[in-house]
Amino acid sequence: METAVLRGRPREFDVDHALTAALRVFWSKGYEGASMTDLTDAMGITRPSLYAAFGNKESLFRKALDLYEREKLCYMGQALEAPTARGVAQRLLQGSLENQTSRDDPRGCLGVISSVACGAEADCIRQEVLERGRIAHQALIERMERAVAEGDFHTPVDAEGITKYLTAILQGMAVQAGAGASREDLQRLVDTTLAVWPSR
């Protein structure tokens, strides 16, 4: 659906590069905490350029969220392909740890930040983030149902319970990362979780 030939004055900045910069701002400060001035400064463009290219703040955030899922959360899909429930948990925990302690990225999880730190004004943003979380949650439930059926667990657990449990640990890890926990701290959390994990 792209126009075959571009007319008019060409854009002077790279849209993908600018969106990456915007994602970092949202990731650091949350949706409401990120002001348009913060965003334009980081993106290196002026305010009207931003509106022309991305619509408005909400639309920009959604595009940044897409980028975040595409670039930063791809490990989740791979994690579900692990052969055992323990493997799934291990990949999710380790991937989340890598993601949240990468040297160049902000700490914490954009999804957790955006769902917790959203005022009433931006409730549709919050709902959007929660909905995306529900989709991932559902996929994890289904993977755990398979693990239960395959007899992975040596402790009696139900798929929904173990999914909420693992999700809670991942969310708690994001909270601790955002609070400034070191990589060693989070690695200890991962190790402990795997030490008590009730399946092969």
Place this chain on the structure above:
Amino acid sequence: METAVLRGRPREFDVDHALTAALRVFWSKGYEGASMTDLTDAMGITRPSLYAAFGNKESLFRKALDLYEREKLCYMGQALEAPTARGVAQRLLQGSLENQTSRDDPRGCLGVISSVACGAEADCIRQEVLERGRIAHQALIERMERAVAEGDFHTPVDAEGITKYLTAILQGMAVQAGAGASREDLQRLVDTTLAVWPSR
């Protein structure tokens, strides 16, 4: 340090009642999400009355935080007195669940909301909340050290690791409660955590 004799016109509203109302606003919307208009509306007082009685927004928040710890987090101290590590975890999880699903209170944990949802402008608020969290965390570590020494754990874990682990689950529970999880959902999370808990 109270003035022995009150002179001048007495205050027409109840400070504790107003502070309780303010706490509910901060609990629902976070520090920055709560506007002075939100606060004065909920407290039933005018803006100058608020400033005269509580100083400024930051000071009001600290007083609300004190009230929150005193009224809502007292179960934590009691939890540490349980005879076994499992008892500590059980009381913390169940107390947190009750706290976050009470019919009349907002969902989620004020501490988590305030530490995650704080922009750069209110960083001293964030630091204050994190510091209070560190104090509680340290107390839990010491309790777990005792449990390790007393041989509570049948899986090899270290006190700091199991503390970060349990804290993460409590934080994750707060995130899920804030996201709208039902009491039954959270109860399942608690039950699963206790089902895999590695100690007596």
Place this chain on the structure above:
DNA sequence: CAGTTTCCATATCGCTCGGTAGATAATTAC
């Protein structure tokens, strides 16, 4: 009573917010 102190209400301050108007610059279409 007078005098003092404090509270409350209105109206406003300076500032930042998200978003935009209008003029100018750079490119393509003809």
Place this chain on the structure above:
DNA sequence: GTAATTATCTACCGAGCGATATGGAAACTG
């Protein structure tokens, strides 16, 4: 060449933010 189209710039809008100045009313002391 000229017209059309699009991006960019400066400057600005109305609204909401936290916080306050001011003035009058109310309740205390002596």
